[in-house]
Amino acid sequence: QLKACLFDLDGVVVDTAQFHYAAWKSLANQLGFDLTPEQNEQLKGVSRMESLDIILEIGNVKLDEGTKQRMAAEKNQHYLELCQQMTPEDVLPGVRDFMDQLVAASIKIGLGSASKNARLILAHINMLDRFATIVDGTRITKGKPDPETFLLGAQDLGVEPTDCVVFEDAVAGIQAAKNGGMVAVGVGDPAVLAGSNLVITGFEDLSLATIQYLFE
Numbered sequence: 001q002l003k004a005c006l007f008d009l010d011g012v013v014v015d016t017a018q019f020h021y022a023a024w025k026s027l028a029n030q031l032g033f034d035l036t037p038e039q040n041e042q043l044k045g046v047s048r049m050e051s052l053d054i055i056l057e058i059g060n061v062k063l064d065e066g067t068k069q070r071m072a073a074e075k076n077q078h079y080l081e082l083c084q085q086m087t088p089e090d091v092l093p094g095v096r097d098f099m100d101q102l103v104a105a106s107i108k109i110g111l112g113s114a115s116k117n118a119r120l121i122l123a124h125i126n127m128l129d130r131f132a133t134i135v136d137g138t139r140i141t142k143g144k145p146d147p148e149t150f151l152l153g154a155q156d157l158g159v160e161p162t163d164c165v166v167f168e169d170a171v172a173g174i175q176a177a178k179n180g181g182m183v184a185v186g187v188g189d190p191a192v193l194a195g196s197n198l199v200i201t202g203f204e205d206l207s208l209a210t211i212q213y214l215f216e
């Protein structure tokens with residue numbers, strides 16, 4: 001029975017995925033190679049340092065630990081600069097309406113993000129108080145596809161993982177939800193998000209009944 005919805009942040013609630021991509025791409029370019037949208041899929045939902053490791057592998061570049069820390073910090077600074085322009089209008093279409101349906105049905109709402117910037121982003125879009133719990137990159141020890149992020153969220157909300165739906169735009173996130181025994185709804189391209197219980201292109205016109213149907 002559906003009791004809680006756990007939302008990923010980047011690429012689900014707000015389109016910060018494009019800013020992450022832009023910042024990583026410019027770092028790759030600086031190192032002398034390109035980062036394609038396909039390659040970028042591997043970075044979604046993955047922590048900052050792990051993302052950097054994947055990028056360095058793609059470019060076949062080896063860096064010492066100090067340089068890696070500096071590059072990651074530079075990427076984050078660039079990312080935060082891009083995020084500065086964000087306002088409540090940047091919340092993805094239909095997200096607020098869908099959450100209103102959840103509130104009306106007494107279904108709990110939580111956030112499960114790998115990002116250490118999650119609270120900052122939520123403040124920009126004025127959504128800090130929409131989530132009964134916020135699990136972000138500062139709280140977890142094992143990133144997606146490990147289920148820790150979402151299991152913590154379910155625990156905070158006092159619900160069983162099997163009573164939760166996870167909304168995710170990342171392959172690693174869908175795997176994390178499945179690994180935690182939750183229903184996984186992919187937000188994006190069905191070809192990329194194989195393994196989801198359902199894939200939606202966005203929240204516009206998504207009715208709660210469609211999600212509840214997944215529990216029958």
Ligand code: G16
Pocket residue numbers: 008009010011020043044045046047048051076112113114115116117118137170
């Ligand atoms: C996100 C993004 C990832 C990013 C990660 C860490 O998580 O999808 O691309 O690398 O957070 O972000 P930060 O560098 O801000 O700590 P999610 O789980 O919200 O999609």
Ligand code: MG
Pocket residue numbers: 008009010011012044045168169170173
């Ligand atoms: Mg995401």
